[in-house]
Structures are given as structure tokens and as C-alpha cells.
Amino acid sequence: MSISGKSAAGTETARAEFLRLQDMLLAADIAYHQKDAPEISDADYDRAKRDYLSLLETHPDLAEIATWSEQVGAPVASGFGKITHAQRMLSLGNAFEDSDVADFDRSIRNYLGLGPDAALAYTAEPKIDGLSLSLRYENGVLMQAATRGDGSVGENVLANARTIADIPQEIPGAPAVLEVRGEVYMSHADFDALNARHAERGGKTFANPRNAAAGSLRQLDAEITRARPLRFFAYSWGELSEALAPTQTGAIARLKAFGFQTNPLTRRCDTTDALISHYKDIEAQRATLGYDIDGVVYKVDELALQARLGFRSTTPRWAIAHKFPAELAWTRLEGIDIQVGRTGALSPVARLAPVTVGGVVVSNATLHNEDYIRGLDSKGEDIRSGKDIRIGDWVQVYRAGDVIPKVADVDLSKRPETSEPYIFPHCCPECGSDAVREEGDAVRRCSGGVICPAQAVEKLKHFVSRAAFDIEGMGAKQVEQFHTDGWVKEPADIFKLAERYGTGLQQLKNREGWGDTSATNLFAAIDEKRNIEFARLIFGLGIRHVGEVGAKDLALHYLNWDALAAAADRARPAAVAHRAADEAEERERIKAQSEGRRAKVKETRDAATASCAVPTEAAAAWEDLTGVDGIGPTLGLSLSDAFANEHERAAFDRLLAELTVIEPDAPADDSPVAGKTVVFTGTLEKMTRAEAKARAESLGAKVSGSVSKKTDILVAGPGAGSKAKKAADLGIKTMDEDGWLALIGDA
DNA sequence: CAGCCTCGAGTTCC
DNA sequence: CTCGAGGCTG
Numbered sequence: 001m002s003i004s005g006k007s008a009a010g011t012e013t014a015r016a017e018f019l020r021l022q023d024m025l026l027a028a029d030i031a032y033h034q035k036d037a038p039e040i041s042d043a044d045y046d047r048a049k050r051d052y053l054s055l056l057e058t059h060p061d062l063a064e065i066a067t068w069s070e071q072v073g074a075p076v077a078s079g080f081g082k083i084t085h086a087q088r089m090l091s092l093g094n095a096f097e098d099s100d101v102a103d104f105d106r107s108i109r110n111y112l113g114l115g116p117d118a119a120l121a122y123t124a125e126p127k128i129d130g131l132s133l134s135l136r137y138e139n140g141v142l143m144q145a146a147t148r149g150d151g152s153v154g155e156n157v158l159a160n161a162r163t164i165a166d167i168p169q170e171i172p173g174a175p176a177v178l179e180v181r182g183e184v185y186m187s188h189a190d191f192d193a194l195n196a197r198h199a200e201r202g203g204k205t206f207a208n209p210r211n212a213a214a215g216s217l218r219q220l221d222a223e224i225t226r227a228r229p230l231r232f233f234a235y236s237w238g239e240l241s242e243a244l245a246p247t248q249t250g251a252i253a254r255l256k257a258f259g260f261q262t263n264p265l266t267r268r269c270d271t272t273d274a275l276i277s278h279y280k281d282i283e284a285q286r287a288t289l290g291y292d293i294d295g296v297v298y299k300v301d302e303l304a305l306q307a308r309l310g311f312r313s314t315t316p317r318w319a320i321a322h323k324f325p326a327e328l329a330w331t332r333l334e335g336i337d338i339q340v341g342r343t344g345a346l347s348p349v350a351r352l353a354p355v356t357v358g359g360v361v362v363s364n365a366t367l368h369n370e371d372y373i374r375g376l377d378s379k380g381e382d383i384r385s386g387k388d389i390r391i392g393d394w395v396q397v398y399r400a401g402d403v404i405p406k407v408a409d410v411d412l413s414k415r416p417e418t419s420e421p422y423i424f425p426h427c428c429p430e431c432g433s434d435a436v437r438e439e440g441d442a443v444r445r446c447s448g449g450v451i452c453p454a455q456a457v458e459k460l461k462h463f464v465s466r467a468a469f470d471i472e473g474m475g476a477k478q479v480e481q482f483h484t485d486g487w488v489k490e491p492a493d494i495f496k497l498a499e500r501y502g503t504g505l506q507q508l509k510n511r512e513g514w515g516d517t518s519a520t521n522l523f524a525a526i527d528e529k530r531n532i533e534f535a536r537l538i539f540g541l542g543i544r545h546v547g548e549v550g551a552k553d554l555a556l557h558y559l560n561w562d563a564l565a566a567a568a569d570r571a572r573p574a575a576v577a578h579r580a581a582d583e584a585e586e587r588e589r590i591k592a593q594s595e596g597r598r599a600k601v602k603e604t605r606d607a608a609t610a611s612c613a614v615p616t617e618a619a620a621a622w623e624d625l626t627g628v629d630g631i632g633p634t635l636g637l638s639l640s641d642a643f644a645n646e647h648e649r650a651a652f653d654r655l656l657a658e659l660t661v662i663e664p665d666a667p668a669d670d671s672p673v674a675g676k677t678v679v680f681t682g683t684l685e686k687m688t689r690a691e692a693k694a695r696a697e698s699l700g701a702k703v704s705g706s707v708s709k710k711t712d713i714l715v716a717g718p719g720a721g722s723k724a725k726k727a728a729d730l731g732i733k734t735m736d737e738d739g740w741l742a743l744i745g746d747a
Numbered sequence: 748c749a750g751c752c753t754c755g756a757g758t759t760c761c
Numbered sequence: 762c763t764c765g766a767g768g769c770t771g
Contacts, residue, residue, distance in 0.1 A: 094762090207760095207761085211761075214761085215761095312752075312753085314753090339757090339758090341756070341757065342756080342757095343755095343756070343757095345756075345757070347756095347757060347758075349758080349759095360759090360760065360761085361760090362759075362760080363759095364758085364759065364760090365758090365759080366757075366758045366759080366763090368757085368758090368763090368764075369757095369764095369765095377764095399759085399760095399762095400758095400762060400763060401762040401763075402762090403758095403759070403760080403762055403763095404757095404758055404759055404760095404762050404763070405758085405759060405760085406758090406763085440766095441765090441766095442764085442765060442766090443756090443757090443765090544755090544756095545754090545755070545766095545767080546755090547754060547755045547756080548754085548755085549753080549754060549755085550754075550755085629768095629769095630753085630754085630767090630768070630769090631768090632767060632768050632769090633767090633768095634766085634767060634768085635767075635768090
């Protein structure tokens with residue numbers, strides 16, 4: 001089935017062949033995704049896909065009649081280029097209650113140092129339920145259209161954005177660089193018409209306008225997007241070569257003048273009461289707006305204040321989304337399954353009679369943990385007026401944040417008489433080991449450790465996941481298959497796959513789910529990751545409490561594997577002593593409680609530590625480890641345990657033998673205060689303490705509350721007292737607020 | 748030592 | 762996206 005002809009006659013043949021392949025792929029997708037029953041073998045599917053794509057390459061005109069595109073789950077080699085946002089596209093914090101809005105206002109006033117009665121204006125606008133899009137204009141010409149992606153890197157859907165009537169192609173008189181952000185959405189009327197059209201032709205229909213908009217915007221063929229009635233509201237901006245206006249309100253007016261649609265329900269509000277009242281207004285109009293909204297967004301109006309407030313790790317401090325109450329649905333709870341996670345956590349999942357909630361059919365929902373089923377929260381307080389959840393119950397389901405299905409409530413009047421309280425298993429459903437719940441812990445965990453196959457599989461899934469080794473073509477399914485076969489028991493085995501089983505690929509090729517291409521691609525993808533960044537390696541190990549951020553912190557501190565392993569080894573005696581002290585303290589607490597007296601915490605800890613005789617070297621290594629920003633005793637202990645466990649350590653060594661670790665660059669110092677420890681004391685007149693801290697940290701400085709030997713700079717305002725004196729005694733560089741601002745170039 | 752913020756680990760559906 | 766818990770700040 002090789003196709004190469006480009007002659008006129010060849011083109012006719014190519015066209016027919018193209019349509020044949022397209023039908024085959026579409027049918028196979030439907031069979032696979034909707035009926036869960038593949039009609040052709042994966043090898044045939046792979047071959048058809050490859051031929052289809054190569055035809056499309058040799059005959060670009062075929063794009064006009066192309067309707068098949070690779071689905072989610074296929075290798076990421078989609079037709080869209082990656083775009084790194086000049087300014088990150090963040091999400092918003094949420095408010096559900098009026099009191100959350102009051103908290104939002106209070107924390108802003110705190111941060112800015114404003115009293116409760118000082119003037120502070122906000123804007124309020126409907127939150128459109130669509131997809132956000134960032135449009136970049138250079139010298140007034142639309143150059144890029146990027147989806148949000150993970151917030152840092154999105155996809156360029158420029159060709160598709162150009163087909164949207166609400167998006168101007170050119171903006172005369174725009175700043176040299178103008179990034180406009182807003183929401184792509186589909187109106188109810190257009191959505192209904194589109195689905196009717198699709199249904200008529202026997203095509204698939206979309207579950208809701210949001211999915212329809214998302215599916216339309218991500219078409220590889222812009223002509224398909226053109227036929228979809230997408231719209232766009234502008235509400236924000238990214239990089240700008242010049243400011244649009246001094247206020248949010250003014251900036252939105254400018255965007256409107258540039259030719260964008262802006263939401264007519266956007267209002268400026270002077271008080272939180274005005275915000276809430278506008279929220280109620282919008283909520284009342286919700287059904288007649290003609291498009292989906294899921295709440296109201298509040299923003300600080302003054303842009304200078306927005307700049308001062310800045311951002312937390314994932315959300316701006318100056319904006320919040322006040323969400324409408326979630327849609328609810330009732331259905332029957334048919335069963336409760338227990339899943340075993342990577343750390344051994346047993347999580348109950350509700351199996352539900354399928355029900356539509358918020359435009360999506362839901363048949364699974366999380367039940368969180370043992371206590372949640374019983375009707376208790378983490379503090380042991382009643383959350384469902386005493387009602388537990390039982391199999392057979394009529395339960396109320398909603399999608400938390402309009403995404404994750406949750407079981408919220410139970411209808412006791414419909415409870416079967418024969419029903420009994422659910423008994424949470426006390427042993428692991430996968431390996432049979434005891435499942436224990438530690439004091440004060442909400443989760444029950446399988447104690448099987450290395451012998452539990454479920455934990456092993458989940459650890460492997462974690463290892464290949466996006467933030468860890470990110471091995472393309474090796475997803476959950478493949479990991480499960482390889483593990484069942486006994487080919488991959490631990491991460492190191494992944495790198496031995498080709499050598500052990502791949503000669504000629506014969507064994508793999510004959511398996512279900514594997515074609516020639518996918519096997520070759522997989523081995524290439526695996527080889528690619530033999531060179532791995534140190535932080536990804538640490539994260540990939542799956543040590544409890546060591547997540548993406550903790551792994552990065554450790555990588556930056558220790559720089560290479562040997563240093564990390566040596567630190568863990570050296571600190572071991574101190575780690576053991578720390579745990580002994582913890583346990584002694586726990587025993588003392590229990591004893592003190594039963595004797596009705598206060599626990600002697602400090603004495604107990606000291607005694608326990610003393611009896612362990614920790615060498616100074618170990619104590620120093622432990623101090624160094626737990627002194628890393630964000631690394632405390634819990635994480636330190638967990639790390640120490642992993643390296644001290646001989647099974648785990650041997651597995652680490654086997655893995656390391658397969659890899660070349662890319663070590664991080666030593667921290668750059670492009671700012672005069674990078675890496676310095678700074679203390680602020682006295683009254684600050686040009687900024688609040690929170691602001692000063694956030695600004696210093698953004699420049700790579702560490703801000704501390706007290707002066708010590710480690711302090712590099714003391715910034716002393718008027719009224720500085722003991723700290724200034726101590727700094728003088730220690731000979732620490734001291735400056736006033738202006739000196740600091742000059743140093744960091746913020747004068 | 749309490750209260751905040753961030754992180755980790757869990758989850759669903761497309 | 763949410764919850765719980767770890768770590769840091771005031």
C-alpha cells in the first residue's frame with residue numbers, strides 16, 4: 001500500500017485511497033472510543049494512519065476533504081506549534097460564598113496596607129465558560145493565537161483563530177506589541193444548530209457548547225473551524241509595549257475601541273456589596289444570556305494596584321472567580337470500588353448508574369476516604385447531618401469546580417430496607433496485606449510496600465508520567481501490560497526492554513496493541529530519556545512527600561546524584577533520632593493525656609535524641625537537608641527512608657546504571673540580591689511587608705524574619721529596634737528602604 | 748502555636 | 762479541581 005504518485009492520474013487514485021483510509025480510521029475510532037471494541041488490529045490502524053498522513057503530506061490539497069484527525073492519547077505530534085507565553089496565563093482563585101468575597105477584599109486591603117474604609121474599586125464581569133486564548137498582534141497584525149496549555153506553554157492555533165469573526169485580523173493604531181486575552185465560546189443557538197446538522201448527517205454530536213468550542217478550535221484543518229460558529233470576548237491582556245490605560249475599566253474600553261467584543265455586563269463596583277449585587281443580577285439573567293457562564297470574575301480596577309499585588313504561585317492576588325452553585329443530579333450508587341495508589345492509599349470510588357451532570361454523563365465519582373463515606377470530615381465533624389453512604393442508596397452528585405464528580409448527599413427516604421453500612425476494607429484488595437490507618441491520618445494505606453503489585457504499577461505510571469520521565473508512547477495502559485507480562489517490574493526494566501525483548505521486535509510486534517511503528521517509536525522514546533534532568537529523576541523515583549517542587553529544590557541544592565545519596569546516607573543517624581524523638585513525643589502526649597497533665601514535649605524529645613548519640617557529621621547533614629527551603633523533617637525522613645531501604649536503594653542503583661543525569665546549572669546570580677538572605681525591620685513607607693517580601697523573592701533573595709549569622713542584608717526603616725542592633729553586632733550590611741530600592745533598581 | 752500558603756496525592760472525563 | 766498535610770510566618 002505504498003503511495004507516491006503525484007501525476008494527475010495518481011492524484012485521482014490518491015484521492016480515492018485517501019477517502020478509503022479516512023473512512024476506515026473514523027470507523028475504527030468510533031468502534032474503539034465509543035463501543036470499546038476495536039474492529040481492526042492496532043497494527044492495521046497504525047498502517048492506515050501512517051499512509052493517511054503521508055498522503056496528506058504529498059497531496060496538500062486533500063486537506064480540504066480531511067475530516068479525520070488524531071485523537072487525544074495519540075502521540076503529541078499534533079499539527080500545532082508550541083508557544084511559550086511571554087506572560088504566563090494563570091487561572092483564578094475561587095469564591096463560593098459571599099464570605100469568601102469578603103475574605104478576598106480583606107486580604108487585598110491587608111496586602112496593600114489599606115484600611116477597611118479606604119476607597120478600593122473593582123470590576124465584575126461574567127465568567128464565560130469556554131476556552132481562553134491569547135492573541136498576539138505585532139505592529140497591529142495578528143501574528144499568534146495561543147491556547148492556555150499548562151499556563152506556560154500553549155499551542156498556536158493561529159489559522160483557526162483567523163476564521164473567527166469576532167477576532168480582528170489587523171488593528172490600525174495598536175501598540176507595537178499587543179497581546180489580547182479572552183474566551184472563545186459558542187452560543188446556545190449556534191451549538192444547537194451545529195448538533196442538529198451533525199445529527200442529520202449521522203455524525204457525532206457534542207455534549208455541551210464548551211466541548212464543541214474546544215473541539216472546533218483544535219481542528220487541524222482551519223476550514224473545519226471556519227464552518228463552526230465560534231465567538232470571542234476579550235477581557236485581559238499579556239505582553240504590551242505600552243500600557244493601555246490606568247484602570248481595568250479603561251483597558252477594556254481600549255480593547256473595545258480596537259474592535260473586540262467585550263462583555264456588556266462588565267461593571268465597575270466601589271464596594272463588595274456592589275459586587276455581590278451585580279453577581280445576583282448576572283445570575284438572574286444567566287438563562288437568557290444565550291451562552292454559558294459559570295460565575296462572575298472580580299478584579300481590582302486600578303492597574304497600578306494590580307501590579308503591586310502581583311501573583312501567588314498559580315493565581316493573581318488581584319482577581320477571583322465567584323462561582324455559581326454547581327448543578328446537581330440524583331442517581332443510584334451501584335457499588336464502591338477500592339483503588340490502590342502509588343503510596344498504597346486506598347481510595348473509594350463510587351460506581352453510579354450513569355447520569356448527566358452539567359452536560360456530561362458521569363458514572364464514577366470520588367468518595368475521598370473512609371470517613372467521608374461515614375459522613376465525617378477530617379476533624380471528625382459531621383458533614384451530612386449524620387447520613388452515611390451505602391451501596392444501593394440514591395445519591396446526589398455534582399461536579400466539583402465543574403470537573404471532578406463527587407457524591408454530596410443521600411436520600412434516606414429511598415434507602416433500601418436491607419441496606420447496611422459500608423465496611424471499609426482493612427486489607428489491601430490487590431495484595432491482601434493489612435491496610436492500616438495511622439493516627440491522625442485520613443487515609444488507610446496498604447502496608448505491602450514492594451510486594452503489592454498495585455503500588456508497583458502506580459509507581460511505574462508515575463515514573464513515565466509527564467512531569468517525570470515523560471516517555472512518549474508509554475502510558476498507563478502500556479505500563480499495565482508490561483507489568484502483567486513480567487517484562488517491567490521496576491523503572492530500570494524500561495531501559496532494558498529493547499535489549500531483552502526487542503531484538504527484531506518480533507515478540508512485541510505480535511502482541512495486541514503493538515505495530516511496527518509504535519514499537520520502534522517506543523524504543524526511540526525510551527532511549528531519548530536516558531539523558532534525564534536531575535530534578536525529573538528525583539521526582540520520578542516516587543518517594544513519598546517528594547513532589548515536583550520538592551524534587552526541583554533538592555536537585556538545585558545537591559546538584560548531582562552522588563551528593564544527594566551521600567547526604568541521605570550521612571544524615572541517616574540524625575533522621576533515625578528525629579523519628580525516635582517524634583515517637584517518644586507521641587507516647588508522652590498519650591501518657592500525659594491519660595494522666596490529665598500537660599505533655600513535657602521538649603524534655604521528652606531531648607532525652608530521646610540524647611539516647612541516640614547522633615554523630616555531629618550526621619546532625620550537620622540533617623540540618624543541611626532540612627534547611628533547604630521547603631524541605632522539612634517529614635520530607636527529610638521520607639527521603640532518608642527511601643535511601644536506607646535496601647530494596648529501594650538497589651533499584652535506584654540499577655536505574656542509575658542506565659542513565660546519564662543532566663545536572664542543573666548552579667543558581668545564576670543576575671540580580672544583586674540573588675541568593676542573599678534579607679531581613680526587613682522597622683516601618684516600611686513605600687511598600688507593605690508582604691509586598692517587600694514578594695518583590696525580594698522574585699529577585700532570588702530569601703526573606704527571613706529574624707537576624708542571624710546567615711543574614712546578608714538588613715533593611716531597616718524608622719523605628720527599627722533590637723534587630724538593627726543585633727545586625728550591627730554581627731557586622732551585617734544595613735540599609736534603609738531607599739537604599740534597598742536603589743539596590744534592586746526600583747527607585 | 749495558630750493561621751496561611753503551597754505542595755502532594757488523589758480523582759473524572761474528554 | 763479538591764482535600765489534607767507539611768512548612769513557614771507572625
